[in-house]
Amino acid sequence: MRGARALVLASVLALAGCAGPVSEMPGRLPPSPAALPPMKTFPARAVAAPMRSNVQIAQDFLDLSFRMESGRPLAVMSRFEGPVRVRVTGAAPPSLGPDLAALLVRLRREAGIDIARVGADQSAEVTIEVLPRARLQRLVPQAACFVAPRVSSWDEYRRARRSSTVDWTTLIRRERVAIFLPGDVSPQEVRDCLHEELAQALGPLNDLYRLPDSVFNDDNFHTVLTGFDMLILRAYYAPDLRAGMTRGQVAEVLPGLLARLNPRGAQRSGGLVAPTTRDWIDQIETALGPGTPTPRRRIAAERAVSIAQARGWRDTRLAFSLFALGRLSLGQDTDAALAAFLGAGQIYAARPETQVQAAHVAMHLAAFALSSGQPRTALGLVNESLGAAIRGQNASLLATMLMIKAEALDALGRAGEARAVRADALGWARYGFGADAEVRARLDEIAALSPGRAG
Incomplete structure (x- = not known):
């Protein structure tokens, strides 16, 4: 289940509120939405293979596959046995079709799953139903989308x-599942829901905070399926495994299976990772x-x-704790926020x-x-x-960084470069934030950060 995704940009909003009164907000956008630059999207690109040892990946596979996010254990592994067909119902936004097609290509090529889209009126193992966000959250308030x-x-x-x-x-044995996602959100949020919920519809049902390179992590930094995720799904649907196997049975098969699928992982060092304790998870979920x-x-x-x-x-896990503390300290204790972000950045970098x-x-x-x-x-x-944001295919992050860059260039007297960067940012913002009003709001919030814009 994909939860609220406001964490990353909330600090920018808080900073904008701390920037002081704005005497003359710059007119960044033309009045007509038709004059906005075209929406930018990411091309297909190769993803990096996982960098951890197969010993660690086997531990990850078992913990992902035999426990729910709530902590409830799963006695056996469940999966589809046979081809998987996907249909889309409801009022799908224009971006959903291309993003779903690209994802299905990746699942066939990288995970080896026999999966394809069929018409809305045909029978399918996976149904993706698109709903208004308000209707979805009236029934499941904490979910952005779910399966x-x-x-x-x-x-x-x-x-x-x-x-x-x-x-x-x-x-x-899985035979029918349904994914419910909102259609009245940004194209990026629709795509992110597709990646996370289709991965869980097909494979593991758990999320693990310890994973550094996966959408199966509630820190929500990764928004599209990674090389690690595709390896997990390829193993999940390998002929060595089948629906109904117990954790012990899967654990016996995994070393040989991973050695075949990920030979580089057999050469990497790294032992088991300490489990994430419930007390830490409870504090993070509260935060x-x-x-x-x-x-x-x-x-x-x-x-x-x-x-x-x-x-x-x-x-x-320590880095994410510091990141959350930094975000929650904004507007209250700037020094504490900066120290927390610096600590998190040191670990991540x-x-x-x-x-x-x-x-x-x-x-x-x-x-x-x-x-x-x-x-x-x-x-x-x-x-x-910028390179990491592009590789991660995160348009909202990329747009925000480019908006900051444009303001920095303006402050340095490089107005021509700033205009070009700002135009690039708007194209990514249309994918990352969606509605024109959201794009305008983000641009003005970033502009308000610059001392030169304040009254």
Whole structure:
């Protein structure tokens, strides 16, 4: 289930609110939406193979496949046995078709799954039903999108949602699943939902905070399926495994299976990773969850940092704790926020598989630099991180960084370059943020960070 995704950009909004009164907001966009630049999208590109040892990947596979996100254990592994056909129902936005087609190509090529799209009126193992966001969240308030077993429509799910019919723990062989996603959100959010929910419809049902390179992680830094994710799905559908196998049976097969599918992983060092404890997860969920007052959320983030340090974690779990603390300290304690972001960035930057996370931190630090009158520093931070944002195919992150870059260039007197960068940012913003009003709001918020724009 994909939760709220506001974490990454919330600090930019908070910083904009701290930038001081704006006497004359610059007119960045033409009045006519038709004059906006065309929406930009990412071309197909090769993804990086996982960089961890097969010993660690086997542990990840088992923990992903034999436990729910809630912590409930799964007695056996469930999967489809045979070809998987996908249909789309409801009012799908124009971007869904191309993004789904690209994802299905990847699943066939990289994961070896026999999967294809069929017409909306045909029978299918996977139904993707598109709904208005408000209708979806009236029934499931905490979900941006989700997947359910043994149903093929929203009405069917509504009737069965409190019954064992949609209980994944009772499933052995998957025959029908439905993915419910909103159609009135940005193209990127639709695409992100497609990637995460189709991956769970096909494969593992759990998320693990310890994973540095996966959409199967509730930190939500990765928005499209990674090389690790495709390896997990390829193993999940390998002929060596079958629906109904127990954890012990799968554990016996995995070493040989991974040695065949990922021979480089057999040569890498790295042992088992300490499990993520429930007390840390509870604090992180409190820190990031809606409906909790900000002071309590910040206390929860501080506790998450303390737990991670006490457990001896020096990996992405500590970094994510610091990232959450930095976000929640904005507008309250700027020094604490900056220190937390710097700590998170140091951990992320040290690992090749966490460059996307490092780019998110760099975006926040660049916003700090811009708002404090250091445009050269802001420019350097953005330029160093643009490649990671592009490789991660995160248009909202990329657009935000380019908007910061444009403001930095303006502050340095490089107006011509700033105009070109800003136009590029708008094209990505149309994919990342969607509605023209959202694009305008983001651009003005970033402009408000620059001291030169303030009254």
